[in-house]
Amino acid sequence: MFEYPKLLVDTGVIRSNAMKVTGLCAQKGVSLWGVTKGLSGCPEVAKAMLEGGCKGIADSRCANILRMKKAGVKGPFMLLRIPMLSELPFVAENIDVVLVSMTETVEALDALSQNAGKRSQVIVMVDMGDLREGIWPDEAEHMGECLKKCEAVDFLGVGSNFGCLSGVLPTEKNLSALVDVGKKLADAAGTDLAVVSGGATSSLYLLEEGRMPVGVNQLRVGEAILLGTDVTGKREIPYLDKNAVEIRAEVVEYRRKPTKPIGEIGADAFGKVPVFEDRGERLRVIVAMGRQDVMPEGLRPLLEGASIIGASSDHLTIDVEDTGKSFRPGDILAFAPDYGAMLAAATSGYVNVRIL
Ligand SMILES: *Cc1c(COP(=O)(O)O)cnc(C)c1O
Numbered sequence: 001m002f003e004y005p006k007l008l009v010d011t012g013v014i015r016s017n018a019m020k021v022t023g024l025c026a027q028k029g030v031s032l033w034g035v036t037k038g039l040s041g042c043p044e045v046a047k048a049m050l051e052g053g054c055k056g057i058a059d060s061r062c063a064n065i066l067r068m069k070k071a072g073v074k075g076p077f078m079l080l081r082i083p084m085l086s087e088l089p090f091v092a093e094n095i096d097v098v099l100v101s102m103t104e105t106v107e108a109l110d111a112l113s114q115n116a117g118k119r120s121q122v123i124v125m126v127d128m129g130d131l132r133e134g135i136w137p138d139e140a141e142h143m144g145e146c147l148k149k150c151e152a153v154d155f156l157g158v159g160s161n162f163g164c165l166s167g168v169l170p171t172e173k174n175l176s177a178l179v180d181v182g183k184k185l186a187d188a189a190g191t192d193l194a195v196v197s198g199g200a201t202s203s204l205y206l207l208e209e210g211r212m213p214v215g216v217n218q219l220r221v222g223e224a225i226l227l228g229t230d231v232t233g234k235r236e237i238p239y240l241d242k243n244a245v246e247i248r249a250e251v252v253e254y255r256r257k258p259t260k261p262i263g264e265i266g267a268d269a270f271g272k273v274p275v276f277e278d279r280g281e282r283l284r285v286i287v288a289m290g291r292q293d294v295m296p297e298g299l300r301p302l303l304e305g306a307s308i309i310g311a312s313s314d315h316l317t318i319d320v321e322d323t324g325k326s327f328r329p330g331d332i333l334a335f336a337p338d339y340g341a342m343l344a345a346a347t348s349g350y351v352n353v354r355i356l
Contacts, residue, residue: 002350002352003250003352004248004249004250004288004289004332004352005247005248005249005250005287005288005289005293005294005345005350005351005352006247006248006249006351006352006353006354007245007246007247007342007345007346007351007352007353007354008245008246008247008248008354008356009039009042009044009045009244009245009353009354009355009356010243010244010245010246010356011044011045011047011048011244011355011356012048012356013241013243013244014045014048014049014052014225014226014244015048015049015051015052016052016241017052017224017225017226017228017240017241017244018032018034018048018049018051018052018053018054018225019052019053020239020240021052021204021221021224021225021240022052022053022054023053024204024207024208025207025219026053028207028210028212029217030198030207030212030216030217030218030219031055031217031218031219032053032054032055032218032219032220032221033054033055033056033057033058033078033218033219033220033221034046034049034050034052034054034056034057034058034221034222034225035057035058035059035080035200035220035221035222035223035225036049036057036058036059036064036068036222037059037060037061037064037080037222037343038222038223038226038227038339038342038343038346039226039245039342039346039353040064040067040346040347041059041061041063041064041065041067041068042346042353042355043067043068043071043072043073044355045226045355046068046073047073049225050073050074052225055076056075056076056077056078056096056097057073057075057076057077057078058077058078058079058080058220058222059077059078059079059080060079060080060081061081062079062083062087062090062091062094062095065077065079065094065095066090066094069094075096076096076097077094077095077096077097078095078096078097078098078099078123078220079091079095079097079098079099080099080220081099082099082100082101082102082105082125082133083098083100083105083109085104085105085108088105088108088109088112089112091109091112091120092109092112092113092115092116092118092120093116093118095120096121097121097122097123097156098120098121098122098123099122099123099125099133099159100122100123100124100125101124101125101133101134101135103142103143103146106122106143106146106147106150106153107146107150109122109153110150110151110152110153113152113153114151114152118152119152119153119154120152120153120154121153121154121156122147122153122154122155122156123156123157123158123159123195123197124143124147124155124157124158124159124185125158125159125160125161126140126158126159126160126178126181126182127160128160128162128168128170128174128175128177128178129166129168129174130160130161130162130163130164130165130166130167130168131165131166131168132161132164132165132166133161134160134161137177137180137181137184140181140184140185140188141184141185141188142188143185143188143189144184144185144186144187144188144189144190145188145189147185147188147189147191148188148189148190154191155185155186155189155191156194156195157182157186157193157194157195157196157197157218158178158181158182158185158193158195158196158197159178159195159196159197159198159199159218159220160174160175160178160197160198160199161199161200162174162199162200162202162203162232163199163200163202163231163232163233164200167232169202169232169233170198170199170202170203170206171206172206172211172212172213175196175198175199175203175206175212175213175216176213176215178196178198178216179196179213179214179215179216182196182215193215195217195218196215196216196217196218197216197218197219197220198212198213198216198218198219199219199220200219200220200221200222200223201221201222201223201224201229201230201231201232201233202230202232202233203216203219204219204221204224204230204237205230205233205235207219222339223339224237224240225240226244226245226339226342227242227244227245227337227338227339227342228240228241228242228244229242229338229339231338231339242336243336245336245337245342246302246334246335246336246337247289247294247299247334247335247336247337247341247342247345247351248332248333248334248335249287249288249289249293249316249332249333249335250287250288250329250330250331250332250333251285251286251287251327251328251329251330251331251332251333252286252287252288252329253285253286253329254283254284254285254286254320254326254327254328254329255283255284256281256282256283256284257281257282257284258278258280258281259276259277259278259279259280259281259282259319260276260277260278261276268310268312269312269313270291270312274310282319282321283319283320283321283327284309284317284318284319284320284321285317285318285320285327285331285333286315286316286317286318287315287316287318287333288314288315289314289315289316290311290312290313290314290315290316291311291312291313291314292313292314292348292350293314293344293345293348293350293351294316294335294337294341294344294345294348294351295340295341295343295344296308296310296311296316296341297340297341298337298338298339298340298341298342298344299316299335299336299337299338299341300335300336300337300338301318301333301334301335302333302334302335302336303320303323303325303333303334304323305320305321305322305323305324306318306319306320306322306323306333307319307322318333
């Protein structure tokens with residue numbers, strides 16, 4: 001009903017980025033799963049990823065996977081977040097590949113899969129130092145024995161996560177160690193090691209440099225395909241397009257104002273005490289978009305010379321003095337989001353998503 005703020009998603013760019021990343025992966029025998037959680041499991045995005053050669057679609061949320069299934073996305077689907085026991089009935093029925101780290105969860109999934117008359121495939125997450133989810137390497141045997149007893153759960157392989165909680169980077173060393181843990185686990189489970197899932201966007205540099213350890217044969221990639229960036233590796237990926245996702249907001253005020261506030265300074269609406277440099281009077285605009293819509297720190301104005309001054313719940317103020325342009329209410333300003341800002345916009349109930 002309300003047009004702005006608007007999140008524009010160009011699925012053509014997403015398809016071509018996916019093709020470039022799947023092409024790189026294919027040269028090294030790595031299969032690529034496209035990760036849709038950054039855009040709330042948007043079905044058109046998933047379709048573009050599959051058209052771009054992704055082997056399947058991975059998302060952290062059952063709700064997003066349900067949304068995609070309802071919209072006719074074929075899958076297969078991988079659940080990225082280790083599941084809650086309370087969502088396992090859905091998982092057993094609907095998810096093709098599940099990331100797991102707890103034997104209790106595996107046992108419960110086995111029971112539910114048997115009841116549903118389905119088989120579930122699991123990838124065991126191993127913590128290689130980032131300290132989010134995953135078994136310790138020395139638990140491989142215990143987990144393997146648990147999987148061996150399962151009747152409807154198949155052990156597919158191991159995976160690890162990097163850069164997400166603690167910023168630990170994937171390297172030849174920790175990924176080779178992951179392959180070794182996988183072999184131990186497969187031995188204990190009495191099966192083959194079909195998959196070693198070696199991380200996300202931040203692992204791509206190893207493929208580019210020809211340094212991916214032998215045995216790693218799967219990646220789960222979202223950020224690179226959606227934004228063309230690698231936040232953990234602090235780089236723009238040179239061969240990918242950066243313009244698939246854009247946020248637009250509408251100007252509601254333009255006015256010359258001093259750069260230094262008038263009066264005594266307390267804390268702002270979020271408890272922070274802001275600091276201002278006096279640069280005289282400058283032209284600024286307000287767009288009708290704030291913390292309820294995006295993560296303002298993750299926005300870059302696309303208009304040359306514009307810079308973000310600050311944001312509150314519903315307002316974003318932008319210094320436009322150096323743009324050399326004049327403004328009026330109703331003008332539209334565009335921004336490139338980083339991953340956090342994209343995620344916030346995609347999950348905000350106030351932002352209108354437009355698929356191109
Ligand atoms: C989000 C996520 C990914 C994708 O990460 P990107 O940095 O967007 O490529 C991969 N694996 C897991 C477990 C995730 O949660």
